Amino acid sequence: VIQPLKHHTKPIFDIKQVVDKNELLVASEDGSVSVWNLNTLELLHTIQVSHDTVRSIAVSTHKKHVAFGCRDNSIRIYDLEDYGYLTTLHGHTMSVFSLEYSPKGDYLISGARDAQVKIWDTLEYTLLQNIPAHLFAVNHIAFHPSLPYFATASMDKSIKIWDAHNFKLRKAISREKGYACHALSINKLVWNGDQLISVSDDKRVMIWNISF
Template identity: 45%
Template sequence: MNKLDIHKAGTLSGHQNPIFAIENGVVASVVYTGGNDKGVVEWDLAEMAFKRILYPVQFSVYALHLIAGTPLLAIGTRDGKGHVVHTDTRERIAKLDHHQRPIFAIKSFKTKPELILASEDGTVSIWNTHAFDLLYHFKVSDHTVRTIAISIDENWVVFGTKDGKVKLYNALDYSFVEELPAHAMPVTSLCFSPDGRYLLTGGRDAQLNVLDTSDFTVVNTFTPHLFTVYAIKFHPFSPIFATASRDKSIKIWSSDDFRLLRVISFERGFDSHLLSVNDIIWNAYKNQLISVGDDKQAIVWDVVG
C-alpha cells in the first residue's frame, strides 16, 4: 500500500476532561469512551453524536473492554475496581473488587470465559465471565502492569510493565515463560498483528519493537514518535496499523515492511488533536479510525487506500 487518503469525518464532543480509552460496541455504529469524567459515554456514529451516559462512575476510567462474544463492557477505574455493565440495559452485572490501585488494562479470550485485569499494584487478576468469580491472581512486577496483549491463537498472554519489562505467560495456566526484549522506560502499548506473525511493543522511550512470534526475537526497532507510544492498533483486514502518541500525532504504517505512510497531526495540516492522543481504535461501521485525547475530543477519521 503506497498511498492513503485521510479525511476528518467528524468530532464527538461532550467530555469535559481528558479521554483515556475508547472501545467499539456490539453494534458497529456504537463506540464508548471514558476518561477523567464522571461517566462512560456511548456515541452514535451514524448520527455522529452523543447518545447517552452508559454508566456513571466516581473515579477516572483508564480501561474499557467489550467482553468477547457478549454485550458486556468491562470498565477499569482509578480506585482499582472493575465494573461489568450490560450495554443494552445499562445494568451493572458485576463489580470486580480485588485490586487496591488503578486498573490500566483489561482483556478477554474468545476461546475461554476468562477476563484479565492489570493494575498499578503490579498484579493481574483472572475472572470467570459467567459468574464473575475471581479465579486467580498473581504478581507480575514490583511496578505497574500497564498493558496486556493476547496472541491471535490465544496461546500467549503478554504484559508490559512500568519498569520497561515485557513478560510472556502461557495463556493455558498463566505460568511465566520468559522476559522478552524490553524498553528503557515504561511499556505503554502492546499489540499482536492479525496474522499472528508479530508482537509490537511501544514505550515511553518513544521506541517501537517488532518481535517475531516464532521465537520472540526482535526483528525491527524504530522511533515512531517524539514521545510515549500510547497505542498500537492493526487494521482488521488492510495491511496497515496505526500508532498514537503523547506527541499529539497519529501515524499510519505499512504492516508489510513497517514504512511510514501518513502522519495525522495539526502540524501536518489536519484539524487534529492539540494535546496527547491517548487511545485509538478501528471501527467497522464505515471502516474508520477513531482517536481520543487529552483535548477532550474523540475524532473520527476516514482512511482510504
Template identity: 45%
Template sequence: MSKLQIHKAGTLSGHQNPIFAVENGPEPHMVFTGGNDKGVVQWDLNTMAFARILHPVQFSVYTLHLLPNTSLLAIGTREGKVHVVDIGTAKLLAKLAHHQRPVFDVKSFKTKPEMILSSEDGTVSVWDTDNFNLLYHFKVAQQTVRTIAISNDEQWVVFGTKDGKLKLYNALDYSFVSEIAAHTLPVTSLCFSPDGRYLLTGGRDAQLNVLNGTDFSIVNTFTPHLFTVYAIKYHPTLPIFATASRDKSIKIWSAEDFKLLRIISLEKGFDSHFLSINNIIWNSYKDQLISVSDDKKAMVWDVSL
C-alpha cells in the same frame, strides 16, 4: 502501496476532561469513551452525536473492553474496581473489587470464558466471565502492569510493565515463561499482528519494537514518535497499522515493511488534536479510525487505500 486517503469524518465533543479510553460497541455504529469524567459516554457514529451516558463512575476510567460476542462492557477505573455493564439495559452486572490500585488494562479470550485485569499494584487477576468470580491472581512485576496482549491463537499472554519489560505467560495455566527486556522506560502499548507473525511494543522511550510472534525475538526497532507511544492498532483487513502518541500525532504504517505512510497532525494540515493522543481504535462501521485525547475530544477519521 498507493497513497492513503485520510479524511476527518467528525468530532465527538462533550467530555469535560481528558479522554483515556475508547472501545467499539456490539453494534458497529456504537462507540464508547471514558476518561477523567463522571461517566462512560456512548456515541452514535451514524449521526456523529452523543447518544447517552451509559454508566456513571466516581473515578477516572483508564480502560474499556467489550467482551467478545456479548453486549458486556468492562470498565477499568483509577479506584482499582472494574464495572461490568450490559450495554443493552445499561445495568451494572458486576463490580470486580480486588485491586487496590488503578486498573490499566482489561483483555479477554474468545476460546474460554476468562478475562484478565492488570493493575498499578504489579499484579494481575483472572476472572470467569460467566459468573464474574475471581479465578487467579498473581504478581507479575514490582510496579505497574500497564498493558496486556493475548496472541491470536490464544496460547500466550504478554504483559508490559513499568520497568520496560515484557512478561510472557502461558495462556492455558498462566505459568510464567520468560522475561524480555524491551524498553528503557515503561511499556505503554502492545499489539499482535492479525496474522500472528509479529508482536509490536511501544514505550515511554518513544521506541517501537517488532518481535517475532513465535519465538519473541526482536527483529526490528525504530522511533515512530517524539514521545510516548500510547497505542498501536492494526487495521482489521487492510495491511496497515496506526500508532498514537503524546506528541499529538497519529501515524499510519505499512504492515508489510513498517514504512511510514501518513501522519495525522496539526502540523500536517489536519484539523486534529492539540494535546496528547491517549488511545485509538479501528471501527468497522465505515472503516474508520477513532482517536481520543487530553484535549477532551474524540475524532473520527475515514482511512482508505
C-alpha cells in the same frame, strides 16, 4: 452494576477478554494481573507479573500467549492455557504503554513511553525491528480490521499509519502535517472499516477517513 469485582489494591490500567476461555484479565498498579471467569464472575487466578505497575495487556489466540507491558520497561510473556511464565523481553528504556499481537500472531508490537515501537518475533521472541516512531510516548496501537496496516497514537499529538509487512510509515496525521488534529495527547484508537477514531486529552473524539 451487576457485581463489582473487588481484588486489586491499587489503580487498574488495562483489561482484556480472553474470548475462547470466556475470561477477563485485569492489570493493576500493584504489579499483578487477576483472571476472572466471565460466567460466574469468580476470581480464578492472580498472576504476580512484576514488582511494579502492569500497564498493558495483549492476547494472541493463535500462539496461545498473553503479553504484559510493565512500568519497569519489560514485557513479560505467559502461556494463555495455564498462565505459566514463558519469557521476559527487554529493549524499551521506559514504561511499556501499549501492546498488540498481529492478526496472524506471528509478531508482537510494543509501544512505550520512550517513543519507540518495537517488533518482536513470536517464535523465539527476538527483536525484529525497532522504529523511532514518535517524539513522545506511544499510547496505543491498533491494527486495521482487514488490511495490512496498523496505527499508533502518541502523546506527541500525532497519529501514524504503518505498513504491517515492511513496517514503513505510510501516513502521518498531525497539526504539523496540516491536519486539523488533536491539540493534546492522543490516547486511544479504534478502526471502523477504513475510518479511524481517535480520542485525546483535549476532550475530543475525531473520526478520520483513511485512504490507502
